[in-house]
Amino acid sequence: MATKLTPRQQDGESQIQCQLQSFGVRLRELRLNYNWTLDDLARQSGLSKAFLSRLESGDRQASIAAVLTLSQVFNVSVASLFESPVATEPCLVVRAADAVEKSSNGLRYAPLSSGGRFLNLRPIKVTVPVSRRGTEHYHHDGEEWVYVLSGQLTLSLAGRTYDLAPGDAAHFDSRLPHRLIARGDHDATVLLVAAPVTGMNQMMLPPVSQHRAIPAFALSTLPLPGGRSAKLRPARMLTPKTKLKKP
Numbered sequence: 001m002a003t004k005l006t007p008r009q010q011d012g013e014s015q016i017q018c019q020l021q022s023f024g025v026r027l028r029e030l031r032l033n034y035n036w037t038l039d040d041l042a043r044q045s046g047l048s049k050a051f052l053s054r055l056e057s058g059d060r061q062a063s064i065a066a067v068l069t070l071s072q073v074f075n076v077s078v079a080s081l082f083e084s085p086v087a088t089e090p091c092l093v094v095r096a097a098d099a100v101e102k103s104s105n106g107l108r109y110a111p112l113s114s115g116g117r118f119l120n121l122r123p124i125k126v127t128v129p130v131s132r133r134g135t136e137h138y139h140h141d142g143e144e145w146v147y148v149l150s151g152q153l154t155l156s157l158a159g160r161t162y163d164l165a166p167g168d169a170a171h172f173d174s175r176l177p178h179r180l181i182a183r184g185d186h187d188a189t190v191l192l193v194a195a196p197v198t199g200m201n202q203m204m205l206p207p208v209s210q211h212r213a214i215p216a217f218a219l220s221t222l223p224l225p226g227g228r229s230a231k232l233r234p235a236r237m238l239t240p241k242t243k244l245k246k247p
Contacts, residue, residue, distance in 0.1 A: 024058040026081055030074045031056075045073045099125065105213045106132035107180070109192075122194040124214070128153060128182040137177035140210045142196040145171045146180070151188030154181040179213075 031041050038056075042049040047066060054060035062070075071078045092113055099110040108127040128151070137156065146155065147169045155162040158176040163183070172178065174194070182188040 022058075023062065023082060024056040027052075027070065028056040030070075030076070030081075034074070041073070045069050101127075104215060105136070105138075106134065107213055109214055120195050122196065124192050124194070125149075126180070126190050126192045126214075128180045128188040128190065130182045130185065130187055132182065135179070137179045138174075138211050138213045139177050140174055140196075140212050142174050142194060143172065144174045144178075144195070145169065145193045147191040149189045149191060151186050152183040153188040153190060154183055155179075156181060 031038070034040075036044070038049045038052050041047075041052055045052070047069065051060060051066075055062055055066075067078055067081060071081055074081075094112050099112055101108050101110045103109070106129065108129070110125045112123040112125060113121070146153075146164070148164045148166050150166055153164045153168075155164060155170050155172070156179045157172055158178070162170055164170060180188070180190070
């Protein structure tokens with residue numbers, strides 16, 4: 001029987017997954033700069049192709065030995081493996097083609113920024129289909145701000161409902177059970193900004209279980225067609241305090 005993670009452990013798992021994804025993006029970028037295939041990098045590093053592929057996809061955590069080997073292969077410092085060349089840019093620009101739509105729990109969404117560099121705001125464009133089924137409500141630490149772009153929306157929050165039309169906005173504590181519902185004959189499209197970092201008023205309260213309509217990790221990445229990732233990455237990746245695995 002699987003052990004249920006605490007909210008703190010769930011947040012830690014999400015952070016580690018975000019870090020692994022960032023490292024993988026940087027590794028793939030270096031490899032492509034050399035015009036190497038995974039087979040080429042495997043021959044240069046002595047690491048297996050399968051292991052390198054999992055590193056690039058964020059599915060595997062690199063050992064210290066692997067990180068040192070890769071830094072030597074690419075002739076870069078270890079620190080640079082955890083940095084993005086756009087780290088000094090003051091602004092992250094997301095082109096329309098970069099915001100690829102995905103789906104979760106009946107919603108369609110597209111991240112509009114990278115959660116790795118600017119941690120506290122997660123803007124996303126969300127489409128709430130009229131055909132969305134169910135009545136499940138969600139709750140998690142932080143707060144959310146919703147602005148209706150088109151369609152008719154109902155926000156169900158803590159036992160109350162709020163009808164919103166295009167141009168209307170709602171700001172609420174996302175610890176409270178909430179759900180977005182489209183009304184009428186057309187889907188509703190909204191701009192949603194999530195702030196996962198709790199404010200002072202929430203820090204005084206015990207943590208709640210994390211039950212999200214859109215996974216936290218999904219808000220931190222910008223997938224592109226062909227399996228590539230958008231060039232919006234954190235300036236530095238913190239080494240997770242977990243036991244490192246050997247390749």
